[in-house]
Each structure stands twice: as structure tokens, then as C-alpha cells.
Amino acid sequence: MNVIYTTAGNILIIAIEGSIDSNTAGDIQVNLYERVAEATNVLLDLSEVDFVSSAGLRMLLLIYRQIKSRNGKVILSGVSDEIKDIMALTGFINFFEIFQNKADALNSF
Amino acid sequence: MSFSVKTETFDNVAKLTLTGELDSSTAPQLMEEINKVIPQRPSELVMDFEQLDFMASAGLRVIIFAKQKLGTAAKLFMVKPQEQVLETLRMTGLIYSVTIVEHYPE
Amino acid sequence: MNTTTVSGTFTATLDSLGSIRKFISDSGRTLGLDSGKTYKLSLAVDEIATNIINHGYTESGIKNGRIDITVSSDDKVFSVTLEDTAVPFNPLESKIPDEAALSIPLEQRTIGGLGIMLARENVDEFRYHFSKGKNINTFCVNLK
Numbered sequence: 382m383n384v385i386y387t388t389a390g391n392i393l394i395i396a397i398e399g400s401i402d403s404n405t406a407g408d409i410q411v412n413l414y415e416r417v418a419e420a421t422n423v424l425l426d427l428s429e430v431d432f433v434s435s436a437g438l439r440m441l442l443l444i445y446r447q448i449k450s451r452n453g454k455v456i457l458s459g460v461s462d463e464i465k466d467i468m469a470l471t472g473f474i475n476f477f478e479i480f481q482n483k484a485d486a487l488n489s490f
Numbered sequence: 491m492s493f494s495v496k497t498e499t500f501d502n503v504a505k506l507t508l509t510g511e512l513d514s515s516t517a518p519q520l521m522e523e524i525n526k527v528i529p530q531r532p533s534e535l536v537m538d539f540e541q542l543d544f545m546a547s548a549g550l551r552v553i554i555f556a557k558q559k560l561g562t563a564a565k566l567f568m569v570k571p572q573e574q575v576l577e578t579l580r581m582t583g584l585i586y587s588v589t590i591v592e593h594y595p596e
Numbered sequence: 597m598n599t600t601t602v603s604g605t606f607t608a609t610l611d612s613l614g615s616i617r618k619f620i621s622d623s624g625r626t627l628g629l630d631s632g633k634t635y636k637l638s639l640a641v642d643e644i645a646t647n648i649i650n651h652g653y654t655e656s657g658i659k660n661g662r663i664d665i666t667v668s669s670d671d672k673v674f675s676v677t678l679e680d681t682a683v684p685f686n687p688l689e690s691k692i693p694d695e696a697a698l699s700i701p702l703e704q705r706t707i708g709g710l711g712i713m714l715a716r717e718n719v720d721e722f723r724y725h726f727s728k729g730k731n732i733n734t735f736c737v738n739l740k
Contacts, residue, residue, distance in 0.1 A: 434646065471714070
């Protein structure tokens with residue numbers, strides 16, 4: 382699983398590629414949360430993510446809490462139908478705005 | 491929660507008219523109707539939302555399921571979703587996967 | 597009645613999760629399970645496998661634990677069974693968050709229970725029993 386971090390103004394763009402499970406989330410989390418701690422807003426681009434388990438939901442939750450506590454926005458882009466489904470099942474879908482692609486998402490901040 | 495769904499099929503179209511509130515207790519009814527029409531392989535699935543007052547995430551799951559089952563060849567229409575439902579479709583990005591219309595047929 | 601069975605054994609470490617999911621999705625594809633159901637089944641298996649690795653074997657203090665997986669399909673039902681020799685754990689005894697709990701704003705949500713919920717809610721039938729020192733978790737998906 383690969384992660385690319387880009388800063389665009391006061392938005393931290395986190396683009397993830399691969400599967401987010403307990404293994405891969407564990408590998409990247411220290412670095413990811415350090416960067417989120419410095420960020421005002423986050424755009425999480427999941428267009429190259431093919432799988433998310435509850436470990437991924439936990440990651441979403443922690444990013445959300447960090448950014449919301451500083452009154453920032455967390456926006457998602459490129460979420461597959463399968464991942465939307467588990468977000469709907471677990472009630473997570475009510476808390477995020479989801480765009481089809483990164484460009485539209487960036488314009489919404 | 492009151493909910494009902496009326497199903498009509500004609501030509502290669504399946505039309506479901508929803509009334510009331512779609513949440514986790516009523517979503518199974520909608521799912522049942524979807525499972526009845528999908529095997530007929532409609533080229534268009536029309537969901538009339540004009541009388542649908544509320545849709546919770548359970549309803550979204552049924553739409554996602556219908557979309558997957560219909561496949562890329564078929565189109566999913568939504569007729570006159572109310573403001574709150576339209577907002578949910580927009581927020582979740584599902585608005586891109588469906589065609590929102592004022593009437594069907596157009 | 598035509599039954600096909602495939603088995604695999606995996607080291608109980610987190611880096612096996614990808615291989616486990618691949619095993620499930622390859623079997624699903626070969627044995628005619630639709631892609632939506634295959635995805636959900638992989639998720640369910642991943643969640644239980646993760647629990648076995650993170651809690652089961654860790655709490656037993658067992659190193660080099662394994663997870664044995666059997667996939668079986670007849671014309672009606674596609675089943676996956678996970679067997680492990682870690683501490684007894686019954687996912688059916690876990691409390692699944694109810695509607696109210698799932699509506700709590702993310703600021704106040706507890707993350708616990710979601711994994712087991714995703715495992716149980718994404719298959720048509722989930723069963724557990726403990727037999728001869730093994731936890732046996734069974735996932736069943738209807739083919740039609």
C-alpha cells in the first residue's frame with residue numbers, strides 16, 4: 382500500500398493506493414497521523430483503493446476527529462461503491478462529503 | 491415508519507414508486523422488490539422518489555446494490571427526489587451514478 | 597449435487613491478510629460467486645482473520661500460529677471455514693452496534709465492535725463453534 386502526501390494551500394491531500402487493512406494501516410499510521418496533526422483540512426483520495434476493512438474506518442475516524450477539532454474539513458474522493466456500502470452500513474457515510482474525483486473535491490474547499 | 495413500494499414493469503423498464511420513509515426497518519421491502527425486477531434484466535430501472543420523504547443510509551445501500559446488480563448496460567433513473575433525499579445523493583457522490591429527472595418517460 | 601472444495605493454510609500474521617483475501621476472491625471467481633458477494637465475503641473473512649491474529653494468538657502467547665481455510669461450493673451455497681487453535685472466541689457473543697449507536701456522531705463514536713459487525717452482516721449466514729481445541733468460524737453465502 383502506497384501513500385502520497387501533497388499540500389495544496391491549507392489542504393493536505395492524502396492519496397492512497399492499494400488495500401487498507403489492519404496490516405497496511407499499521408504500517409503507515411504513525412507517519413499519517415503526524416502529518417494530519419499539522420493539517421488544517423484533508424482531502425483523502427481513495428480512487429486507487431480497492432479494499433477497506435474496519436482498520437480503514439478507524440483511520441477515517443481518527444483523521445475526522447483531528448481535523449474537526451480544529452474546525453477543518455475532511456473530504457473524500459474516488460470512493461468505490463463497495464466502500465460506500467460499508468460506510469453506509471456503519472453509519473460513517475453521514476459524516477463525509479464524497480466527490481467522484483480529486484479536482485471536484487479540491488474545488489469544494 | 492410507514493413505507494410502501496409499487497412496482498410496474500413495461501417494455502424493458504422496471505418502475506418502482508416509493509412512498510413514505512426508507513430506513514433500516516423498511517429498506518428490506520425495497521430490497522425485495524429490487525430482487526424481483528433484477529432477474530428480468532431491465533435496461534432501465536426507474537425509482538419514483540416524489541413521495542419519498544426520507545432516506546437513511548440503509549436506503550443508500552439498496553441503491554448501491556441495485557446499481558451493482560443492474561450492471562453498466564442499464565440506466566438508473568430517479569424521478570423528482572425531494573430536497574433532503576437529493577442532498578443525500580449529492581453528499582455521497584451517488585448523484586453521479588444516477589439520472590435525476592422531473593418525469594419518466596422524459 | 598456438485599461440491600468443490602479448496603483448502604489453504606496461512607501463517608497467523610497480519611501480512612497474510614492480503615493472501616487470505618486473494619484466496620477467497622480467486623475461489624469466488626472460479627466457483628461462480630458474483631463480484632459483489634465475493635467482495636463482502638473477503639471483507640467478512642478479513643475481519644475475523646484479523647481478530648484471530650491480533651487477539652487470538654497474541655493472547656494465547658502462541659507463536660507460529662496458523663489459520664486453516666476451507667472454501668466449499670455446491671450449486672446453492674458458497675461456504676468458507678476458518679479454523680485456528682488460539683484462545684476460544686465466539687464472534688456471535690459480541691454485541692453488534694444498534695441503529696442508535698451507528699448514528700452517534702463520529703466525534704463520540706467508539707470504534708469497537710465494527711469489525712465483528714462487518715463480518716456478520718456481510719454474509720447470509722455466520723456460524724461459530726469450538727471443537728477439539730479449535731475455533732471454527734463458518735461463513736455462508738447463497739449463490740442465487
